[in-house]
Amino acid sequence: MLDFQRHIDMQAGMKNHNCDICGKVFTRKGSINLHIMRIHAGVKNYNCDVCGKAFTVKGDLMRHMKIHAGVKNHNCDVCGKAFTRQGNLMRHMNIHAGVKNHFCDVCGKAFTLKGDLKLHMDIHAGVKNHICDVCGKAFARKTDLVFHLEIHAGVNNHDCDVCGKAFTRKQDLMRHVDIHAGRKSHLCDVCGIAFTQKGSLKLHMDIHAGGKSHLCDVCGIAFTQKGSLKLHMDIHAGVKNHKCHVCGKAFTRKSDLMRHVDIHAGVKNHFCDVCGIAFTQEDGLKHHMDIHAGVKNHTCDVCGKAFTRKRDLMCHVNIHAGVKKYFCDVCGKAFTQKSNLKRHMYACWHQKS
Template identity: 50%
Template sequence: MTEHGYNEGVKNFKCDECGKLFSQKRDLIQHLLIHSGAKNFKCDECDKRFTHKSHLTQHLLIHSGAKNFKCDECDKRFTRKGHLTQHLLIHSGVKTFKCDECGKQFTKKYNLTNHLLIHSGVKNFKCDECGKQFTQKNTLTKHLLIHSGVKNFKYDECGKQFTHKHDFTQHLLVHSGVKNFKCDECGKLFAQKSHLTKHLLIHSGVKNFKCDECGKQFTEKGHLTQHLLIHSGVKNFKCAECGKLFAQKGNLTQHLLIHSGVKNFKCDECGKQFTVKGDLTRHLLIHSGVKNFKCDECGKQFAMKRNLTPHLLIHSGVKNFKCDECGKQFAVKSNLTKHLLIHSGVKNFKCDECGEQFTQKNGLINHLLTHSGVKNFKCDECGKQFAVKSNLTRHLLIHSGVKNFKCDECGKQFYQRSSLVRHLLRHCVGKSF
């Protein structure tokens, strides 16, 4: 028994609201103010209100800027001793509070309480800007910084800026070169655990994000968002070298490698080099012999879908690309580009056997077959054999009886354009121009 008439340690005064016990009646009375909702003590700095004057006094330390309590482990400073005491639990490694839902452990009960809101599914805090909802108010507060556009954390090495310090700290790991998170499926290493988690979705095969425009599916929402820029037609990223525009910054970054002339990715099969690893990966499909993309019209197969798509235009009959020199039209722009080399007169591809030169590499390759003596293309009508398929195709016109090439001078008709050209030379003999 003390001089004040009560036993220390004995708590005879109980709160009927929450069941909390107190050793002194005055403490119970003070406590009951919390349940009353009365907050008579107001902070003149931020208008925050408190039930007890002592709580206001402690709160004012935040505005004073005075942080007299320092952590010897990490030098972090606090306005209150209680905050330092709680902070020290982090360094102790002791996590007494465990979540029964997922097993995650916490050093503070307060953190566990906040964590449990995630499992409850209740999201009472909504962002007025984008409508996104959160379980905790402080998470909403952090989220609002994104809409403010304020990025106070900048890394001078790459110039990248961040809204949150946590994101900045995580980004530093990328530059450190340390990659402690490994994918058990393919062995790829990551600097951040979150990056590994996203990567694992690729191996799962789950693609929950679908593009309503073209039906393409993605493992991550961010990838879908980036993809949608393609359909929007908006191209905000311009190449300073050639003026080409891109919908995505990543595509511009890869494009710039073309102008650098650097080709670090080499094909071990044929020695061809590439600026982008993705281009090398696609190129390797050619050597694999695997052709999974088939044309339903003619049965021709392709190693890559990007090659099948332009091929289909040939069957459509649509020819939107016209040569201004001779009027010839093409279904594919790349074919027009190759054709223009004929008019340029430039012949960069030379045959080492006979010295004949060609404007296109394909022309030289086909020509070399004539020197090989190999003739794999045979005419079923007369048995004549050819080294090049296009020569057989032209030859078949003779058996068809169709003569589409007519001489305007004498009316004589020919199966092949080359025969008409030779014939026209005869009309030119003896004429002066």
């Protein structure tokens, strides 16, 4: 009769037995004893013969042994993945359902599994226990270390279908594909400029913030990006790895070489809005616009005459110095300025004829 009453209480969900230590309520008195042994007393009399792990309840040991035996009777109906314990299957099902009940107290990010939240918290704590044996770089997550090691191994299994470029990580490939697709989903809140990659937006925001924290030790110029400082240092070091295949002239930056090549190709894409004259380089147009604006920043130290272009000043200084570099091929007369030689050549040729 007593067993029947306990059965009725269980069916009714009645919990009349309280734990004196923590106050947790149970339906059966026997459950309290197991609870005290497992949680409060830490008694674990059932040991695994394979790995030595100890358990309080024999049933827990039996379920654990299935792991070593490779028994996985609980299958996911969605993806077919099998699990040893039903509890693991239930947690796995939350992934497919999109259930994320574990929240980060620092940034609010939600996770499906408690273990994922724990690993995430290591990031905030700055814990990096997974170290690369090759370069010494440390990572918070083991998966990040595994992906990193593929870089050293030269593993590039993710190929772009458009240009064929290969990547170590799938996420890097996905960001690269956005470039071909022209997808610019990262917008600047300040000026509205859109970027394909989040990293590009982050670097762009440094411009608005005036974040030029990378200083040149030689001349003191500051840069927003570390890469820009590195390229700048090549100027001081005299490094010129970019050579023109036409004339052999070398440049520190590739962009400077590309602009130089336009000169040989006769490409003039920079037009003056005032007179329509075209220039190969943007700097050439900028200096030309100073003529229309009447800007004369180059002044002669001898007579005070001002010039728009530095080269015009240099030619003018030759007059004071008495330097005559331009010679007439007909009579040998020398001139300080090329324009004077041209006028002389016209008269000289006419006299000869």
